Amino acid sequence: MRLSPKVVFRLAPWLLTVFLLVCWEAICQGFEIKPFLFPAPSLVFKTGVEMFDPIMTHAIHTFLTTLAGFAIAVLVGAIMGALLGSSPIIYKALYPMLVGFNSVPKVAFVPVLVVWFGIGSIPAIITAFLISFFPVVVNVATGLATLEPELEDVLRSLGASRFDILCKVGLPRSMPYFFASLKVAVTLAFVGSVISETVASNLGIGYLMMSASSTMNMPLVFAGLMVIGAMGVVMYELFALLEHRLTRWANRSQNAAF
Amino acid sequence: MSFVEFENVSLSYSEGGQRAIEGISLQVAEGEFVAVVGPSGCGKSTLMKLISGLKPPSEGYVYVNGRQVGGPLGIVGMAFQAPNLLPWRTTLDNVMLPLEIVEPWRSERGARRKEFEEMARAQLARVGLAGFEDKFPWELSGGMQQRASICRALIHKPRLLMLDEPFGALDAFTREELWCMLRDLWQQQPFTVILVTHDLREAVFLADTVYVMSKRPGRILIRREIDLPRPRDLEVTYTDAFASHVHVLRESIGRVREN
Incomplete structure (x- = not known):
């Protein structure tokens, strides 16, 4: 066949x-x-089934934390991106700082957040936000800043204000960039929340893995990793689908998987 | 005073830098079809920016419709070599874009939506795009996109149409088709046209008056009136009179390139 x-x-x-x-x-x-070094997938799966309820509790917590951080990142990222992309002076002023900020490993920042907000969900949400807003800013700004000058001339010669140009051309044009960044940002948000949970939380997949590894329960650690991976893939695909639906005009290739 | 008037206009893009154009004086009457030809980088596009108010002149004065140009005017329509249609809008919505920006259309858009749509459909039909209103730009051929782009430039009934090498990226046959389309549009509904082009045959076929510009800094070298009778048919391009116009213009450009 x-x-x-x-x-x-x-x-x-x-x-x-x-x-x-x-x-x-x-x-x-x-x-x-030895399973406590590197468990076989069958064992990981078996552990996953046995520990289904606690894993789910922690996973849902991580999921919600991630989504909260991600939602803030999308909102802040889109607004900052729009500012950066539509004003060269803001771009010039803010960009180096953003790059510098993005280069700081967020795990190094978690202890500061713990001092400010205590242990729990809030540092995780903030870490997820901090790690995932950058790609949104950069993409939205790029989408706006790479506007074809002729197109801008056409509109300006008609007497369009900057705001008109932003609404009629800039924002719709940057939508594919925006949705592309959401795919990346949502996976990064998982990284952020799990990092924070491993350092400073008593709930969430990160915490579960931390406590499992302290008792050498490697199969459970791996089960946790698998669950994070699966959640990441599902969210990525969800946003890829959304991107495909909403910006069909930008993805015209016949072979595009998405 | 003429409809468009340049009085000794110069422009340099940076303070004290080399001038893109220098000492340009010209007059365009209302309803006239003017073509500007010249070697690349002679500041032809700069002329367009001055007239549309996108750039103020460094020296001299530009008047359109009896008033000094101080900023963008709604009475101008523009089209460029790239059609620049918005890929997320259908052809119809692309054509209607200026109506969302230029007054008085803009404020009447809500109430007269249907009427405007009919106007856009009629305009598209006039350039042979009936039935393509709901297609997206990428579903159209290059020539069709350029037709739509010219429709967009004309939808708000501008008194002045400015074209910056609009047919430069098209193949020879499509280009000649679009010459005829532009000729017909201009003859049906009078407006003033300023066409910037490399193509001498295009300039002679379409224009009443052809200006030849020198290399940077751009100056006007010759003004030549094309007295071929109208309406002109493509056949006219094979006549001796046509050829001699093209020849004279070609020679003057040749001189520009040598110096």
């Missing part, structure tokens, strides 16, 4: 995932690697 190219295209990510899991299982079994 031959599969049509279309089916192969659809199945490709699943096939690769299964293939890697099989390799992983084979390596663990073949070399008899």
Whole structure:
């Protein structure tokens, strides 16, 4: 039986995932690697099922924390991006600071947040926000700043105000950049919230993994990693779908997977 | 006073820098079709910026419609070499864009939405784009996009249409088709046209008056009236009279390039 190219295209990510899991299982079994060093996927899965309820509790907490941080990042990022992209002077003034800020590892900032806000969800939300707003700012600003000068001339010669140009052309034009950044930002938001949870929380997947690793419960750590990964992929795909739906005009390639 | 008047106009983009154009004086009558030709970088596009009020002159005065140009005027429509249609809007919505900006259309848009839409449809039909109103720009060929772009430049009934090498990116056949389209539009509904182009045949075929500009800093070298009878058919491009106009212009450009 031959599969049509279309089916192969659809199945490709699943096939690769299964293939890697099989390799992983084979390596663990073949070399008899100790589970507390590197557990086989079957064991990870078994642990996941056994510990389903606590994992879900922590996962939902992480998920909500991430979404809260991400939502703030989208809002702040879009507004800052619009400011930066529409005013060269603001761009010039603010950009170096933003880059500098983005270069600071956010994990180094978590202790400061703990001092300010205590242990718990708030530092996690803020970390998720801090780590994920930068790509949104950069993309929205880029989308606005790369406006074709001729297009601007057409509108300006008609007497359009800067605000008109922003609404009629700048913002719609930067939407593909904006949605592309959301995909990246949401995965980064997971990084932020989990980092903060591992350092300063008693709830969330990050905390779960931290406490599991302190008792050498490696299968549970890996189960936690898998859950974070899965949540990241689901959210990424969700935003990819949204991007595809809302900015269809920018994705016209026949072969574009999304 | 003429409809468009340049009085000894110069412009340098930076303070004290080299001038893009120098000492330009010209008059364009209302309803006249003017073409400006010259080598690349001779400041042809600068002329357009001055007339549309996007740039103030460094020296001299620019008058449009009897008043000194102080900023963008709603009575001007523009189209460029790239059609610059907005990819997220349908052809119809693209054409209607100026009506969302220029007064008095802008404030009447809510009440007269239907009427405006009919106007845009009629304009599109006039350039042979009937049936393409709901297509997106990327679904149109290059020539069709340029037709739509010219519709957009004309929808708010500007008294002055400015075209910056509008047919430069098209193949020869499409280009000639669009010459005829522009000729017909201009003859149906009179407006003043200033066409900037590299193509001498295009200039001679379409214009009443052709100006040749020198290399940077751009100056006007010759003004030549094209007395070919109207309406002109593409056949006219094969006549001796046509060829001699093109020849004279070509020679003057040749001199520009040598010096």
